[in-house]
Amino acid sequence: xxxxxxxxxxxxxxxxxxxxxxxxxxxxxxxxxxxxxxxxxxxxxxxxxxxxxxxxxxxxxxxxxxxxxxxxxxxxxxxxxxxxxxxxxxxxxxxxxx
Numbered sequence: 722x723x724x725x726x727x728x729x730x731x732x733x734x735x736x737x738x739x740x741x742x743x744x745x746x747x748x749x750x751x752x753x754x755x756x757x758x759x760x761x762x763x764x765x766x767x768x769x770x771x772x773x774x775x776x777x778x779x780x781x782x783x784x785x786x787x788x789x790x791x792x793x794x795x796x797x798x799x800x801x802x803x804x805x806x807x808x809x810x811x812x813x814x815x816x817x818x819x
Contacts, residue, residue, distance in 0.1 A: 800808060
């Protein structure tokens with residue numbers, strides 16, 4: 722190195738540029754890792770959303786008319802008219818409509 726280079730701090734400047742280049746490369750690697758993780762999570766959320774939307778759009782099969790009846794005269798798993806009315810009242814209360 723020349724005397725003029727030493728006087729003007731060329732060596733220190735070169736070291737600083739090298740340090741900044743290493744730091745920039747480390748940040749780039751960290752960003753790439755973060756981007757990959759975020760993209761993976763977003764893809765997973767998208768797939769789950771599609772499954773949920775498909776599940777909401779699917780029609781539920783209707784019960785066949787020949788189901789065995791419970792002692793109250795309603796098929797297993799279904800509500801009587803009175804029970805359905807009570808359930809609707811509860812749902813309205815929860816929604817703040819009543």
